[in-house]
Amino acid sequence: MSEAVLRLEAVETYYGEIHALRGIGFEVREGQVVALLGANGAGKSTSLRTISGLVPARRGKVTFLGQDITRMPAHRIAQLGLVHVPEGRRIFKGMTIEENLDLGGFTVLDAEERRRRREAAYAMFPILAERRHRDSSLLSGGEQQMLAIARALMARPRLLLLDEPSMGLAPILVQEIMRTIRRLNDSGTTVLLVEQNARAALRLAHYGCVMETGRIVLADEAAALRANEALTKAYLGG
């Protein structure tokens, strides 16, 4: 059995007085895609923000590659190779596509290596290559999502957190994003994927956790979750 890249134990997170995570625990193992599912407001994004250090846990423990990162500042966690693509993409609008990629590679000190990784990103997403010197805010929603993923890949992450990459995209683009994630995983990237689109997510995940009001109410192999029609209807609204 492969080792755990990420482990959460009894993690509790607050926004001021709001108790958003009420003690969650799970693992992501090397080479896996783990899907984090649940309705609006369940605490999926908060889980990712807690892992990446944007909203640190008040109690519990987060371990990445054997290192306790519970209270580490977000930029140090990113430097360790845990890269979070946040909800809503958050690309740097007003800067070019190339500059966005270079910022994704901020931790890469060697300009030549950064250039090589940029070229690899362009090879993977040719649409970005064509517009490399254009303002990134001119991209369509799907293209912005591609850029957000490409930017994260510049750091060659050991673990990639993706928050609703299919949000607001046409079905055909959702498929394309899912294929991209599958491709990334096939080439060895470990992924923690948050999705509202549970069916699509479970098709490519190995394992899934279902959240409800700050807790994990169900966790199982993706195949088992897929087979559980009643459950998908009850928890995932479809």
Place this chain on the structure above:
Amino acid sequence: MPLQEILLQQLANGLILGSFYALVALGYSMVYGVIKLLNFAHGDLYMVGAFAGFGCLSLFSGWLGAGWAGIVPSILLSMVAVGMLGVVIDRVAYRPLREAPKLSVLITALAVSMLLENTVLAFTGGQFTAFSTDLGFTGIDLGLVHVTYTQMVLVGTSIVLMVVLELFVSRTRYGRAMRAIAIDQDACRLMGIDVNRTIALTFFIGSALAAASGVLAGVYYGSINFFMGFLIGLKAFTAAVIGGIGNIPGAMLGGLLLGLLEAFGTQIPGIGGQWKDVFVFAFLILFLVFRPTGILGKPEVERM
């Protein structure tokens, strides 16, 4: 003097004045661009820079002389010292207020400004300090207008500093990070960027440029005092607004334009030298009313 010469003379004066304004405006604008703070203490860093440069020159002049050989290292040392002072101010006064309402930070900036002015007042007793150098008045004659080499070096130094800054911000890793922080700090953290360190670097550079401007102004005018940063702070703010606050080429343009405006404004019949500040701030008001984003600024939703 014939009109042509007057205009040429004012062009030279305006460019010199404008380059001092531009160097100070750059720091104002950079800090505003990155953390949306109007750092009212910025003009005082120009003043502290002038005194630091004066102190260095007093130490060096016995050994290096009071010509450029003594002035250049004084400028560099003053830039480093005041740059570090800017970092300390950010760390102590502004960083703890990063999440606080804007008004609290503005009031803090005013307090920092008063602290700096009164500290220097206490040390100097409010006297004008003579900033004497060995720079002569040799130069070149253009008709009746005499432009000294010193004046040319002042403008040249300012332009070099501005070009280096623009290259730094547009081409380097940390320059890119500064611009990205202005757009989305959390996204920057997720890229591994140490946001506080990058903001500290912004303060260092902005303060160092103000210090350079302060020393150059001391060299040029030959006298410095604890209050010299006040008016230039306001004018640099005006220059930054005219150019488009948060925008680096805008700050340079705004500074130069303001210097020229001031120089030529005093030549308009009926508007004498004593009206020059009125002239400058009337421009600020016109810009704030009709084009608050400045010449090169982009529209922005949130403004101070």
